[in-house]
Amino acid sequence: xxxxxxxxxxxxxxxxxxxxxxxxxxxxxxxxxxxxxxxxxxxxxxxxxxxxxxxxxxxxxxxxxxxxxxxxxxxxxxxxxxxxxxxxxxxxxxxxxxxxxxxxxxxxxxxxxxxxxxxxxxxxxxxxxxxxxxxxxxxxxxxxxxxxxxxxxxxxxxxxxxxxxxxxxxxxxxxxxxxxxxxxxxxxxxxxxxxxxxxxxxxxxxxxxxxxxxxxxxxxxxxxxxxxxxxxxxxxxxxxxxxxxxxxxxxxxxxxxxxxxxxxxxxxxxxxxxxxxxxxxxxxxxxxxxxxxxxxxxxxxxxxxxxxxxxxxxxxxxxxxxxxx
Amino acid sequence: xxxxxxxxxxxxxxxxxxxxxxxxxxxxxxxxxxxxxxxxxxxxxxxxxxxxxxxxxxxxxxxxxxxxxxxxxxxxxxxxxxxxxxxxxxxxxxxxxxxxxxxxxxxxxxxxxxxxxxxxxxxxxxxxxxxxxxxxxxxxxxxxxxxxxxxxxxxxxxxxxxxxxxxxxxxxxxxxxxxxxxxxxxxxxxxxxxxxxxxxxxxxxxxxxxxxxxxxxxxxxxxxxxxxxxxxxxxxxxxxxxxxxxxxxxxxxxxxxxxxxxxxxxxxxxxxxxxxxxxxxxxxxxxx
Ligand code: SF4
Numbered sequence: 100x101x102x103x104x105x106x107x108x109x110x111x112x113x114x115x116x117x118x119x120x121x122x123x124x125x126x127x128x129x130x131x132x133x134x135x136x137x138x139x140x141x142x143x144x145x146x147x148x149x150x151x152x153x154x155x156x157x158x159x160x161x162x163x164x165x166x167x168x169x170x171x172x173x174x175x176x177x178x179x180x181x182x183x184x185x186x187x188x189x190x191x192x193x194x195x196x197x198x199x200x201x202x203x204x205x206x207x208x209x210x211x212x213x214x215x216x217x218x219x220x221x222x223x224x225x226x227x228x229x230x231x232x233x234x235x236x237x238x239x240x241x242x243x244x245x246x247x248x249x250x251x252x253x254x255x256x257x258x259x260x261x262x263x264x265x266x267x268x269x270x271x272x273x274x275x276x277x278x279x280x281x282x283x284x285x286x287x288x289x290x291x292x293x294x295x296x297x298x299x300x301x302x303x304x305x306x307x308x309x310x311x312x313x314x315x316x317x318x319x320x321x322x323x324x325x326x327x328x329x330x331x332x333x334x335x336x337x338x339x340x341x342x343x344x345x346x347x348x349x350x351x352x353x354x355x356x357x358x359x360x361x362x363x364x365x366x367x368x369x370x371x372x373x374x375x376x377x378x379x380x381x382x383x384x385x386x387x388x389x390x391x392x393x394x395x396x397x398x399x400x401x402x403x404x405x406x407x408x409x410x411x412x413x414x415x416x417x418x419x420x421x422x423x424x
Numbered sequence: 425x426x427x428x429x430x431x432x433x434x435x436x437x438x439x440x441x442x443x444x445x446x447x448x449x450x451x452x453x454x455x456x457x458x459x460x461x462x463x464x465x466x467x468x469x470x471x472x473x474x475x476x477x478x479x480x481x482x483x484x485x486x487x488x489x490x491x492x493x494x495x496x497x498x499x500x501x502x503x504x505x506x507x508x509x510x511x512x513x514x515x516x517x518x519x520x521x522x523x524x525x526x527x528x529x530x531x532x533x534x535x536x537x538x539x540x541x542x543x544x545x546x547x548x549x550x551x552x553x554x555x556x557x558x559x560x561x562x563x564x565x566x567x568x569x570x571x572x573x574x575x576x577x578x579x580x581x582x583x584x585x586x587x588x589x590x591x592x593x594x595x596x597x598x599x600x601x602x603x604x605x606x607x608x609x610x611x612x613x614x615x616x617x618x619x620x621x622x623x624x625x626x627x628x629x630x631x632x633x634x635x636x637x638x639x640x641x642x643x644x645x646x647x648x649x650x651x652x653x654x655x656x657x658x659x660x661x662x663x664x665x666x667x668x669x670x671x672x673x674x675x676x677x678x679x680x681x682x683x684x685x686x687x688x689x690x691x692x693x694x695x696x697x698x699x700x701x702x703x704x705x706x707x708x709x710x711x712x
Contacts (some may be wrong), residue, residue: 160482256438256439263438263439268469295470295478296470298472298478299474322503378471379466404436
């Protein structure tokens with residue numbers, strides 16, 4: 100044995116010609132090669148659990164691995180979760196118990212179910228199912244069934260009424276489908292297709308390394324037709340965050356503020372995954388707003404989605420009512 | 425591990441704008457040449473800003489699915505990707521000869537090879553010709569037929585006209601088509617007058633655009649006289665002023681474009697194996 104195993108309570112070391120095996124609740128046992136096999140068998144489910152994370156998932160330090168561990172409430176190495184409550188994690192036997200029935204976790208409007216595979220080539224192999232939160236109790240036969248992660252793009256494209264969804268994290272994902280039997284890698288790919296980069300940003304935040312760009316930084320960086328957005332009055336930025344970024348409009352939790360140390364008054368929301376910078380829709384809306392601010396007499400031809408149009412109309416109403424003070 | 429990022433404009437309004445990006449990225453995925461293939465957009469998600477962070481590969485090839493070397497490819501994309509030390513001079517191009525530059529990105533520990541856009545690569549010439557073959561259903565199309573390569577024209581000091589002229593000239597030099605012209609929406613020679621520029625009865629129009637959208641599905645068909653109202657559609661070929669016009673739609677939707685993406689990445693050092701042969705597979709010019 101060249102290196103030491105230390106995963107989820109299973110410890111195995113080669114020391115002075117003997118193997119030292121330890122599992123939670125049992126004292127370390129010194130074993131020779133002949134005794135090791137039996138001891139490993141007795142150490143289930145720790146061994147199959149180690150094999151799954153080591154051989155199937157791998158990717159130590161990656162967001163993919165952290166997310167898959169989060170999915171089954173396994174402890175995540177170097178979790179910091181700056182400023183947010185630590186996630187309640189579970190021991191291996193407890194997880195196995197729950198994984199037999201399927202352990203569910205929510206991610207925006209998605210629900211991930213992690214299951215142990217009954218007839219897998221090795222014990223401990225997991226697969227993942229994914230469905231819409233509204234379909235958790237639905238009869239599986241009534242749902243469209245997919246196995247290719249790329250199908251998620253098509254589902255995410257339009258809402259239930261067929262309207263285009265340029266903001267992927269808008270809470271308008273249509274129900275009626277399920278992905279079943281995904282591998283961990285496929286699950287991450289599918290979630291990324293529904294909610295791009297949310298896993299990577301969640302992982303960065305968890306490590307305390309989320310690179311947030313606040314409003315002023317992003318606005319100042321713009322060029323071309325968006326050059327003007329940094330002129331937007333501060334109240335209007337607050338208003339935009341309130342109309343575009345709140346949980347009823349977007350499932351990302353807004354981590355950006357007006358500037359570093361200068362928070363907007365609008366609440367950030369409770370989303371599972373953070374928003375690290377004003378998105379292109381907010382920048383586009385800001386541009387329309389800046390134009391309206393600077394020259395209300397001019398005529399504009401706007402190209403807007405229904406949602407943008409609704410937001411802009413509300414914005415105009417607010418100005419008319421002098422609510423922005 | 426190596427990853428490919430296909431960088432494209434996308435749209436807040438038109439769900440079809442990103443269709444070619446996904447189609448070409450999928451075609452390349454299926455070859456298995458890259459460990460990871462990622463789409464990234466200016467107006468959709470994932471945004472350019474977050475193009476790298478979901479990748480596990482250390483070596484990343486970025487190929488812009490844009491027509492010209494200009495505002496987007498020289499300023500917006502490198503800035504949004506946080507390419508450290510980027511300067512357009514690193515491409516050492518006169519507007520149609522960009523290759524690639526190797527840089528680091530500010531938010532990830534990866535080596536990024538930033539390639540020139542597909543639109544100015546020499547292989548794009550073949551894609552335009554393939555488009556003409558497909559729309560006419562004739563793999564030998566050329567003799568007796570005129571070809572118009574149609575571009576947007578002067579746009580934020582872009583080199584977009586240069587790219588159109590560059591490919592028109594290359595096709596002309598091959599001597600395959602009776603006549604070849606570069607025409608534009610916003611500058612002279614204008615595509616509105618297409619029939620005045622050609623003697624040949626049959627003229628193929630290939631718009632040098634990445635995606636079908638307002639320009640290729642509304643403006644050009646109406647300007648050219650294929651139809652009075654784009655909503656009613658048009659026939660292919662359409663009779664206009666005694667000519668038969670074969671209007672091809674955006675060149676970016678042509679399957680062969682995936683080959684240009686691969687050429688760009690390979691020239692920057694990516695190991696693409698035999699993927700090029702695979703994506704060039706359909707040589708009939710008509711097949712689906
Ligand atoms: S800027 Fe606001 S609307 Fe856009 S993704 Fe972030 S939270 Fe959502």
